[in-house]
Amino acid sequence: MEILVCVRRVPDTSENEIELNGAGNDIERDELVYSINEADNYAVEEALQIVARVGGTVTVATVGGEDDEEVLRREMAMGANHGVLITDDAFSGSDGKGIATILKAFVQKGSYDLVLTGVQAEDGGAQVGGMLAAMLDYPFASLVNSIEVLDGKKLKVSREIEGGNKEMNEIDLPCVLSIQTGINEPRYVGMKGIRQVASIPIPTFGASELGVSSSAVGEAGAKVRRVDYFVPALGKGAEMLQGSREENIDKVLELVAAKGGLK
Amino acid sequence: MGRIFAYIVHKAGVADDSALELAAAARQIDAAASPIAIVTGSGRDLDAVCASLRPSYSEVWKIDNEALPYPNAELVRKALVKVLPGNSIVLVAHEHFGIDLAPGLSIKLNSAFVSDVLGIDGVEGSDLKVVRQEFGGQVSTHVRCDISAGAVITIRPGAFKPLSGASLSGTVVDKSADVGALKASRRYLETVVAEAGEVDITKHAILISIGRGIQEKDNVAIAEELAEAMGAAVSCSRPVVDAKWMEKSRQVGSSGKTVKPKVYLACGISGAFQHLAGIKGNPFLIAINKNPKAPIFQVADVGIVDDILEFLPELTNKVREMHSVAAK
Numbered sequence: 001m002e003i004l005v006c007v008r009r010v011p012d013t014s015e016n017e018i019e020l021n022g023a024g025n026d027i028e029r030d031e032l033v034y035s036i037n038e039a040d041n042y043a044v045e046e047a048l049q050i051v052a053r054v055g056g057t058v059t060v061a062t063v064g065g066e067d068d069e070e071v072l073r074r075e076m077a078m079g080a081n082h083g084v085l086i087t088d089d090a091f092s093g094s095d096g097k098g099i100a101t102i103l104k105a106f107v108q109k110g111s112y113d114l115v116l117t118g119v120q121a122e123d124g125g126a127q128v129g130g131m132l133a134a135m136l137d138y139p140f141a142s143l144v145n146s147i148e149v150l151d152g153k154k155l156k157v158s159r160e161i162e163g164g165n166k167e168m169n170e171i172d173l174p175c176v177l178s179i180q181t182g183i184n185e186p187r188y189v190g191m192k193g194i195r196q197v198a199s200i201p202i203p204t205f206g207a208s209e210l211g212v213s214s215s216a217v218g219e220a221g222a223k224v225r226r227v228d229y230f231v232p233a234l235g236k237g238a239e240m241l242q243g244s245r246e247e248n249i250d251k252v253l254e255l256v257a258a259k260g261g262l263k
Numbered sequence: 264m265g266r267i268f269a270y271i272v273h274k275a276g277v278a279d280d281s282a283l284e285l286a287a288a289a290r291q292i293d294a295a296a297s298p299i300a301i302v303t304g305s306g307r308d309l310d311a312v313c314a315s316l317r318p319s320y321s322e323v324w325k326i327d328n329e330a331l332p333y334p335n336a337e338l339v340r341k342a343l344v345k346v347l348p349g350n351s352i353v354l355v356a357h358e359h360f361g362i363d364l365a366p367g368l369s370i371k372l373n374s375a376f377v378s379d380v381l382g383i384d385g386v387e388g389s390d391l392k393v394v395r396q397e398f399g400g401q402v403s404t405h406v407r408c409d410i411s412a413g414a415v416i417t418i419r420p421g422a423f424k425p426l427s428g429a430s431l432s433g434t435v436v437d438k439s440a441d442v443g444a445l446k447a448s449r450r451y452l453e454t455v456v457a458e459a460g461e462v463d464i465t466k467h468a469i470l471i472s473i474g475r476g477i478q479e480k481d482n483v484a485i486a487e488e489l490a491e492a493m494g495a496a497v498s499c500s501r502p503v504v505d506a507k508w509m510e511k512s513r514q515v516g517s518s519g520k521t522v523k524p525k526v527y528l529a530c531g532i533s534g535a536f537q538h539l540a541g542i543k544g545n546p547f548l549i550a551i552n553k554n555p556k557a558p559i560f561q562v563a564d565v566g567i568v569d570d571i572l573e574f575l576p577e578l579t580n581k582v583r584e585m586h587s588v589a590a591k
Contacts (some may be wrong), residue, residue, distance in 0.1 A: 011398065013533070014475055016554045018401040027402060055447070065294025092493060096376060119362075123397040125378030125417075139448040142363045156452070160518050161359045164457035164511050182505035206517040223375035223409040227392070232403045238550060238566030248567050249578050252528075252549060253585070254563060256493070259547035260469045260526030
């Protein structure tokens, strides 16, 4: 099975406190730790496991700039066969539809049976996979938390729905799936693994190679634009305990006893 | 601006709570809107759903189709594309069905798409200005969306106060004949109901709930010791289950269990809305997190900025001390 996984490099929220910059038009990016978007990493692991079962190759692609190469290499160190950087000045400022438009052109350059994305990005909203599928006229399933290859023409997938229940579906290939976190246990990638793929050339594709019109993507094509960032004033917020740890522990016990009937 | 439609999720003849939230969101886009509810499905259940929506929508469009006993997003999309006029503004709840339906629908309608909206600031020219969150709710953004060719907008459940007091007695319009036969390349097979775990977190008055801040599997014992000392149960947020540190049956949230404890101790939990959606009954919420900016502090009653790996063991010791004093 030929599998394409679309990934993104994002600020890692488990490693960062996200703050606004002075102008309030962006987050403070200088000291941020970036990593692969968490759900995308699960998608790559899932692709690798499928290929281990039924054969094929895994290609990892991202739309971005030079800095984003590091996540491609990380996923190649996991075992992805190819990394591709889709990059062009004309792509900057793209909205979700713009990214899907670019990826569609890339998918049509190749011959993939299965296209995976993460269910959503840290700064996104579960957009690109579903849009890409509709543009390609491929079937789509979101929030996928298990994949079974039935034969060369279809998959059995489960979707995560409410209450921890699973919705089972059969889906024809080629298709696009958005992968939910927790579907597998992504393998560990050490520095050694990354060094081993450090010198593999990563091919790049731009607007002209892909035949993408610059008016359809980037800022020119974007119907959705972020105006600013702000920190919302939501409700009154918690009463923050400022005491020593010992005092805070006493206070917590007092509160738990009063509110919950601590025995 | 095109007319405003709301796609209504329903089950067993009852419209989802989001139906009234979408009705409220429609009026925030345009106070004078005459929003239309769209209900798709198969059989008699549909009429009860449609009737229940009449007070809050100006019209209710019913699509009864034998292919839709279960809401398959691909089939629903095909049905909607046949009946929706150009430039429509389509509101959909941002839950598992909306996530499946909405992005592709926007492509097929050739309209704009904006997802997981939790506030609407209004229309300026051809733009709708909305509020979204990024980075797990740590920051919000204002987003402009050009709606001149229509838009598909997913609305975060619980973000809009449900419309109340409306008495429109909207007309039910049967659009079934406009749809015809539907066929999909993805087919629904069955729903597999989650297994019950050995501990039922929905039955406990006190929950010690752990998140990513627990850092590794071996540390789960820290929470279990506290729970044992307190007579509480340990629950968790999604990252703990993703990492396979606890069973899925312990997860609180929209894709896990809904709990109603008296006290909820959120330990190393950031406070993503999907997690908060599983906490009902307004428990007393105590949050302990290293990150003073964690969104959990916006909704907690009491907050402590501290490392749970140090705080919880000391708390456990204190509880045990109290027990031993009481026993003497």
